């Protein structure tokens with residue numbers, strides 16, 4: 001599946017994307033806020049990740065939509081975004097995203113997230129989305145709150161970050177379809 005927005009294409013990643021994925025995610029300023037991304041991040045890690053995504057694409061019922069975020073003007077992947085743990089019976093899923101540091105604060109995160117929320121709430125008709133944000137993350141909560149996500153609680157020492165090995169508290173954000181403010 002491909003989602004085309006004014007400046008981005010959200011699409012599955014391929015082996016050709018490995019150099020741009022590594023260039024953008026091999027940076028602790030990005031990976032220290034993510035759960036399972038190692039540091040340093042090498043081509044073999046990207047290859048393994050792409051392989052896992054490909055396998056997940058075949059899974060039925062579908063539990064994940066994973067997209068690379070391509071910047072049209074550069075014809076290159078600058079980040080990733082996905083819906084995970086989709087449970088159609090419960091009407092729930094979780095979300096995750098990242099962008100290379102060179103691309104922060106340009107509204108790309110908003111452009112990608114808004115389209116993911118449209119997919120989750122308007123197309124898949126999910127009722128509730130959840131996102132976990134490590135305490136101290138300066139940007140992710142701002143992005144979530146812009147679309148109506150609310151802080152629901154904090155899980156103490158819930159996350160061991162793969163890149164840093166650091167154990168962190170995790171803030172849980174939730175958004176119900178009825179509260180989604182499409183921009």
Ligand SMILES: CC(C)(COP(=O)(O)OP(=O)(O)OC[C@H]1O[C@@H](n2cnc3c(N)ncnc32)[C@H](O)[C@@H]1OP(=O)(O)O)[C@@H](O)C(=O)NCCC(=O)NCCS
Nearest residue numbers: 033097098099104105106107108109110138139140142143
């Ligand atoms: C989270 C992330 C994807 C945000 O992407 P982005 O493209 O920079 O976000 P946007 O430019 O769309 O900004 C969204 C909103 O958050 C605000 N914001 C973004 N970064 C901010 C920061 N560092 N401090 C304060 N506000 C910030 C913006 O002002 C904007 O609000 P506005 O439209 O009302 O002005 C990006 O910072 C990132 O990849 N961080 C590292 C990885 C990460 O934290 N992933 C999420 C794990 S939970």
